[in-house]
Amino acid sequence: MTEITGAPVCPPAVTELRDRVAAFVRERVMPGEPVLDAGGPEAATLLRSLQREARAEGLWALPLPAELGGQDLPLASYAHVAEAEGASDHGPAALGSAPLLDALMLWRHGTPAVRDRYPARLAAGDLRACYAMTEPGVPGTDPFLTATRAVPRDGGGWRVSGRKWFTSAAADADLVTVLARTDGEAPDREGLSLLLVPARTPGFRVVRELPVLGAGGQWEIALDDVAVDAAHLVGERGEALAVAGERLQLGRTLRCLRWLGQARRAFDLMRERAATRTGSRGPLGDLQLIQRHVFESLLALRTTRPLVYEAVARLDAGLDARVEVGLAKVAAARTLQQVADAAIQVHGAEGLGPDTPLPALFRTGRAARILDGPDELHIASVARRALRMP
The missing domain is CATH 2.40.110.10 (Butyryl-CoA Dehydrogenase, subunit A, domain 2)
Known part of the structure; x- marks a missing residue:
């Protein structure tokens, strides 16, 4: 995976862990995507196997609380891992971070009976x-x-x-x-x-x-x-939206990080195609229109990433991050769609078929602009808050 430089840089203490996660996703999870995408018993068997491997390698449940059997990786550190993990839609499930939102919600807001019965089993992968x-x-x-x-x-x-x-x-x-x-x-x-x-x-x-x-x-x-x-x-009776708001801010930020990872994956595929594909007029990457796709994609990645990490920083500090999360969500969804679309264009007909992950990456980017709050919702919400700023 290409390093998309620019702020923020992965801290040295986290770099080795991020790279191990990236290698696990690239070498173990991505080859199994056709089976995992199809669902059914074979997919369930493969997912359980990947989860056992993640546990054995010390990569299981990195961001979940230690009280629930996780490794308590702080959000500011986990963010860099989440990019690598999210390069595949199946990465979070294979590495045990997928239950984070549900486990935290029940751990923080559940009754004693719920706290005793469910969050740890969710974190362990015994419940979904x-x-x-x-x-x-x-x-x-x-x-x-x-x-x-x-x-x-x-x-x-x-x-x-x-x-x-x-x-x-x-x-x-x-x-x-x-x-x-x-x-x-x-x-x-x-x-x-x-x-x-x-x-x-x-x-x-x-x-x-x-x-x-x-x-x-x-x-x-x-x-x-x-x-x-x-x-x-x-939570309390009648107070659902307070709990939901907490969940949504973290959930949207995590999805932005994973969309960044998928956009970087599409960018790598585009770069490789442009560098290795040769026609009668020479390498594809020598063509200016192809260079424009590469430039625009890199620009989108480098301008979106700081927005996402600004949301991470505010959430990690316990501050209100509604503006930052709204900006990040719109930017990250657009970036994934844009970069995947450019990568498909550079691949030509092959980019539309089953031999690359590009159709799935594009589909995720397009759906991301509607699911979990459409662009219009976030644009209006952020604009209203910006207009009230001193």
Whole structure:
């Protein structure tokens, strides 16, 4: 993987670890991507094998808290590792960092019963979790219109009814955190709560897979009068958006880092193609239009990376990072789409086919501009805050 220089530089103490992770992803994970992308029993077997190898090499669960069996790598250090890890969509799962958001959320905001039962098992890879927020027919950018409802049940606890969609990894999840209205009526700004639903609970079902530009991994789920224990309320009643906001800031920043890793992967493929492909007029890289693709891609990478690390620095310091995360999210998604598109153009027809990862990288970049908050949401949110700045 090419080193995209410019601030910030990876600290020397982290460089060796980052390089080990990069080698693991490049040599172990990437060759298995066709199997992992296809899903099914063979993919599950390969993923378990990769996870055993990651544990054996001391690369498992690097950013997770030590109390949960992780290695407690601080965010400022893990950020450099996350770039290398994220060069493959399957890197975080293979290396045990994929449960970070769910494990932290339950560890920080779960009841004692939830804290004792689930976060460590998530960190160990024994359980899988997903997060269900958006709904069919409801703008994903407006949680106040959430239609899923949770009502108190006799004897305590809740009964949850509603439908969610574009829920990542729902088909294989053991636990689903569901955003539901427990009080008031839409579009009240108060009254939304988070409830942890075991996927085997009667009334919970996976409705269908929702391919994104032809690729799987997103699902629609239904909750039909699902009984949820009172101890499975995550955070305070009616305070879901505070917990969700904390999760979203970290989650978006981690995704930006991983998108950077994927953009660098596309850039490397483009560089190699331009340097090695020779036609009747000489090397492809001698053509000015190809050089322009390389230049524009490098410019995008070098200008986006500092934005992402500014968000990392503010989160690591415990500061409000909403402006920085919004800037980073838009820039990183655009950069991945732009660099992958340029790499496809340089590869020609081969870049559209199954022999390179470029179609998948482009698909991820395009989807990134909508999923987890469309560009327009972040642009408007950051602009409003900028207009209020002194």
